[in-house]
Amino acid sequence: MKFTDQLWQDISPVYEAILDHGFVGNLLDGSLPGATFQYYIQQDALYLTDFSRALNQLAARAATPNDMLQFTQFAQNAILVERALHETYFTLYNIQPETRKMPACFAYTNYLLATTSLQAIAVGAAAVLPCFWIYRQVGKYIYQQAIQENPYRAWIDTYAGDAFDQSVNQMLALTDAYAETAGPIELDQMREAFRISSRLEWYFWNDAYTQNRWLV
Template structure:
C-alpha cells in the first residue's frame, strides 16, 4: 500500500462524516438555502487567499524546480479559477464579501500558513493535500447524486471536473514522493498534519451550515 493510500484509509471515517453533513446533503439535493451557500462562498474566498499563500510558501521549500512550478501553478489556479467561481455566485446572489473570517476559517488558514512556514516540506505538502483530495471526492460524489437543475451545478462541475482532478493527482504524487524520501518520524508528522486538515475540512462545512460566528 502506498503512503498516500494509507493516509486516505485513515481518514475515511471523517470523509464519510463530511458526506453526511447537512450542508453537503442539501447541496446535493439542491435545497441548500441561498444565504447559507453565500456565507460559505464568502468564507471560502477568505480561505482561498491564505491557502494560495500557503501553497507558494510550501513550494518555495521544495528542492525540485518542477515541484516549485507545480505549487506556484496550484496557487495561481486557486486564485484565478476558484476566485472566478466565488465571484460568479456572489454576483448571482447580489452580495459581496462583507464578513470577517469565521473562527473555523481563521483556525484552518492559520494552521496551513504556520505549517507551511515552520514545518518541513513533506509535512507542509501533507497538510495542504486534503483541500485538494477531499474536494475532488466530495465533488464527484455530489455530481453522481446531484438533483437535476441543481442551482449549485457550477460549483459541483468545478470540483468534479477533469482539470481539477489532474491537479489533485499531481498533489498526491508530490506527497507520495516526499514521504518516500522522509524518515519514519517525518512521515508520522505528515500523517498528523493530513488528519488535522481533514478534520478542519469537516469543521469548515459544518461552520458554514451553522453560519459560524465569533462568540463575542
Template sequence: MAFTNQLWRDAAQLRRAIHAHPFNKELAAGTLSRDAFAHYMIQDSLYLQGYARVLALGAAKAPAADEILEFSKAAEVAILVERALHAGYLTQFGIDAREAEAANPTPACEAYVNFMLATAITDSFSVLAAAILPCFWLYLDVGRAIGAKSKPGNFYQAWINTYADESFAAATQRMKDIVDLAAKRAGPKEQASMKAAFLRCAQYEWMFWDSAYHRRGWPI
C-alpha cells in the first residue's frame, strides 16, 4: 500500500468528522450563514499567506528540480488563483481584500500556520511535504463530495468549483506522489514523523472550519 493511502486510512475518523461538520453540510446546501463564510474567507486569506511561505520554504528544501518547481508553483497558486476566489466573495460582502489580509488571525488560524512554519523550518523536507498535503487532499475530498450534491444556484458554487476542479485534483495527485517518494527515502522514524505531521494538520483543518462556523476569536 502506498504511504499516502496509509495516511488516508489513518485519518478516516477525522475525514468523517470534516464531512459531517455543519460548516460543510450547510455550504453544500447553500444555507451556510454569510457571516460564517465571510469570517472563513478573511481567515483563509491570512492562512494562505502563511501557507505560501511554507510552500516556498519547501521549494528551498526540496531535493530535486521537479519538487522545487512543484512547490514554487503551488506557492504562486496559493497567492494568485485563490486570491481571485476570495476577492469575488469579499467584494460581495463589502470587505476590502487588503483589509482582510491585514486582519487579526484567530487562534485556529494562527496555530495552524505556526505549526506548518515551524515544521518547514525545523523538520525535514519529507515531514514538511506530509504536513502540507492535508490542505490539498482534504479540500479536494470535500469539494468533490459537496459538488456531487450541491443544488443549482448555490451561493457558494464558485468555492465548490475551485476545489472540485480537475486541475486541483491533478495538483493534489502530484503532491501525493511527492510524499510517497519522500516516504520511500525516509526511515521508520522519519515516516512516523510524517504521519504525525499529516494527522496534526488534518486536525487543524477541522478546527479551521469549526472556528469559522462559530466565528471564534480570542477569548480574552
C-alpha cells in the first residue's frame, strides 16, 4: 500500500462526513441557496490566493528542479482558477468579491502558510494534498450525481476535466516520493498534517453552509 493510500484510509471518516454534509447534498441536487454559494465562492477565491503562496513556498524549498517546477505549476494553476472565479463565476452568479477571510478560511490558509514555511517540505506537501485529493473526489461525486438542470452546473462541470485529475495524480506521486525518504517522526508529522487539512476542508464547507462569521 502506498503511503498516500494509508493517508486516505486514515481520513475516511472525515471524507464520509464531507459527503454527508448538507452543503454537498444541496449543491448536488441544486437546492443550495444563492447566498450560501456566494459565501463559498468568495472565500474560495481568497483561499486560492494563499494556497498559491503556500505552493510557491514549497517550490522555493524544493531540492530538485523538477520538484520546483511542479510546485510552481501547481501555484500558477491555483491563481488561474482564482482568476476564473472572478471572471466567470462572479459574473455568472452575480457575486460580489470579498476581501475578508471568515474563520475557516482564515484558519486553513494560515495553517498551510505556516506549515509550508516552517515544517519539512514533506510535511508541507502532505498539508496541501487534501485540497487536491478531496476536491477531486468530491467533485467527481457531485458531477456524477448532479441533475443536468442544476443552477450550479457550470461550476460543477469544471471538476470533470482531465487536467485537474492529472494535477492530483502528480501531487500524489510527489507526496509518496517524499514519504519514501522520510524517517518515522517525519512520517507521523505528514500524517498529522494531512489529517488537519482534511478536517479544515470540512470546516470550510461548513462555514459556508452555516454562514459563519466573526463575532464582531
